[in-house]
Amino acid sequence: MNSNSDLAFRLLKLIPVAELKKFVTDSKNKNQDVLIEEVIKNLSFDNIKEKVISKHSFTKQHIFCFKKLKNISSKSFHQLLPNYLKSEGDNHYYFFEHKYELICIKTSGTGITGRTEILKLNFLQPIRINVSNNSLIVHLTTLERSAGSYLDGYEILKQTRLLDDEDVIDQLLMNCPVNLEVLDLNKGIKYLWDNDEIDSPYATFKKESSTSREVMDEDLTLKETYPELYKEMIKSPLRKIVFRINIDLVKLCDFTSNATEGTLAISKYPSNENQVNNVVSEILTNN
């Protein structure tokens, strides 16, 4: 259940199929699971981890942005998080081990007892930390929503993930030798919005004495439909907002943000490897 093959399978599931196909010589008419089995057959576990890291920019991600007031020595990166893999320029890579606890009942195959069992599944989460002069950006690959989909022949009654992304960040903050402050992204995001590079179908923002939410029907977006409301809203701290790219669909990808908390999320696979970095860079440059 938690052999290297199983861990490799779950890791490779995080990569979009189009990129997975590049790991095999003949990918014609093969679905995701078949492709993954082939990769596992042909590559060692360490090779697979390298391959997954090389495709990190194509994964769905949760991104946490911090202000860094002092430099961090290169040795310190080895200790920021467990399972440090390597550093390449400004990027430092890790695999964080997560445990999921599942309460389930066996429904097919041998050994059906009708009793509930507690099974533990391990997952490796690829993480990239990008460091610049004054910021530290943590990119966590989003893990599978439903770990139970990896278990054949079981009915899952309850699933618990023992550590979530916020716990990973807490660990990083504890291990970091310098103080990190949450980077407020309001200015950068509002710049893109003012310039019509992005617009939103779902926006939460703080008013003086309440929190407001606008959820647009169908394909409508807030600034285009309600320009007067936008003018008022843009003066307030932005909370959770879903953004769609208006202008450059090749350079940038859709993202969700909580500007006041310094977080971004990429919930769909980017169509090229530069999109996620471009989104972060556009926001920080104008922040």
Next chain:
Amino acid sequence: MWFQKFLQIIDQSFIGKIVASKTDIVTKTNPEKIYVENIRRFFNVPYLIAEKMCDQAVRFGYFEKYFGYLCPYDDQIIYSTTSRDLSPEKVVTCQICEELEREKFEFEVKDLKKMIFYRLNPIYRETHAVR
């Protein structure tokens, strides 16, 4: 001169206030989305009467009738159609739920609440009122 004074008096009276509030409702109603409640409030009639008025407007070709299916989490319309006979097993995706990483973002039409709205037939649209 006296006529202007007369109009001023009317304008400042309860008649003027009624006309002003009607104008306000009309300018703020989006012709792409007219709800029965917009009509009910404008004419100050019971809901059933307003509904019948809208259906009459459809019969005469002034309005088009739409069925909007609502997201179970946020209540916005995620899919709309003029078809009354949609297959209950048809699956619609809520892009916002998907982008917010909710566990469920695909729903069968039979599990979604429905909201009726009307659109002014494009032939009759002269001004586009937005909020």
